[in-house]
Amino acid sequence: MADRHSVLFVCVKNGGKSQMAAALMRHRAGESIEVHSAGTHPGDAVNGLSAQVIEESGGSMADQHPKLIDEGLLRRVDRVVVLGSEATVDPIEGMAGSIEVWSTDEPSARGIDGIERMRLIRDDIADRIDALIAELTGPAVPVVRVYEPALCCNTGVCGPELDDDLVRFTADLDHLQNQGADLQRHNLANDPTAFTADPAVADFLRVAGSAGLPLTTVDGVTVVTGRYPSRAELTRFAAITSSSKLPTGVTDLGLTASTPRGGCGPDAEAGCC
Template sequence: MADNPSVLFVCVKNGGKSQMAAGLMRQLAGDRVHVNSAGTHPGANLNELSVTTLREIDVDITGQKPKPVTSDLVGAADLVVILGPEARLEPVDGTRFEVWETDEPSERGIDGADRMRLVRDDIAARVHQLAQELGPVKIHGSPATSIVIPTK
């Protein structure tokens, strides 16, 4: 990947999982990684529980808005990460695609803020791993709420 790789996180509505992943990557990688998120069928607003549970770990996505996946966004990405099985995109030559089968606690009867914290922590672990793959990072804090700070 280039010196400053570009990652596009995609889910269906672009109000929850992909926004969480993008916010976490921005927090973890800073300007080392160009980050975007989009939805295959974007909703009108961010998921409030996503916003709230990210705030608990000092990640703020309140300035973000759901937007559609476009060929320009996909074409500009070195990596497209699709979160969950519902969002579908056709692969594009020259662009790496990954599908993250994210945890779905509601299948175990866990809902509300508890559900969203588990989703957040699953996505955070995956983003931490991806951030480390993209370049050197330094991890501080507990595993569930660690903050990755780019090393110079």
Template sequence: MSDKPSVLFVCVHNAGRSQMAAAFLTHIAGDRIEVRSAGSAPADSVNPAVVEAMAEVGIDITAETPKILTPEAVQSSDVCITMGCGDVCPVFPGKRYLDWPLEDPADQTVESIRPIRDAIEHHVRTLLDELPVPAEPAPHG
């Protein structure tokens, strides 16, 4: 059993918002948090404009693939964050649920996705401040 907090990001297609959120949290927190993402109706691939928008901030998500949301993924997460998936996320007692009202980046240009990406980064940083995350190891040297 891990003492690391675990976070699950959920959106409908797992091709945009939840992928960006998971990538930001992994990028910022490293291996101090278990990060998952999933969708209630996953797309075939991550939105290419989302991949490009994340590359602009130095985060490569080209290897990511949309995954189906399972009750097990929710049950094994401490925090479940939904982004526009409504009531499809299974609810388990004792879990923390947050809903981030973010515009869907589907069919949008990179220019239109940048403000969504930046809002997600802000939400992720705020979330990180609220989680019981183990301290960063001190740099050696």
């Protein structure tokens, strides 16, 4: 499967915790994540109790065996997860991903041993696996793009008169970007390649011309034409579920009551600054 995330789980012997983590991720993530495990000082066999509790959870460690960390694999995976404090993995040159350490539960410190110890370790690792899967394969952020007509200034405050739609849109866009939205605007005057690079946008211009702009797309699909999207529409398009109320007026643009109406100083009446 193309563009899969990849994870390497590591412990000392690669017979217990790292094998359990790999088996749990294979079971819960399926083919969506490429999974590996290895040891810093591999043992001779997989731990029997580890394999047993994984079987109880629906996973499998069958056909697995301890193996040493492969440097090429270490270099290319997206995430290296070290389980426990005994193993140490140092970064190497050219690593594509990051290294993190999971300080896993150790029930033996509380006098719990045998199969019950292994079940508690499994459950602790399973919770961490679920969180990592959600992080790596969570829903993609929608890509929202707004294609504007040729503007000398896209804030709406640099001509002799305020453009209320532009002022409002600029404030909404800045706020939603701060909320994590993948939301960008492209001006035909200073970013024409953005219009030609997207076939749908280029086709739109050929049919409707610049008079049909603004044009808003979500993941490449046209959703609004001929006007700027509203705050509610932008929030929905960007899949922002919790957004604080935006201030009214033009405060997000840093304007004050003493700012000239044109927004660009005493010469604003002469035209766009």
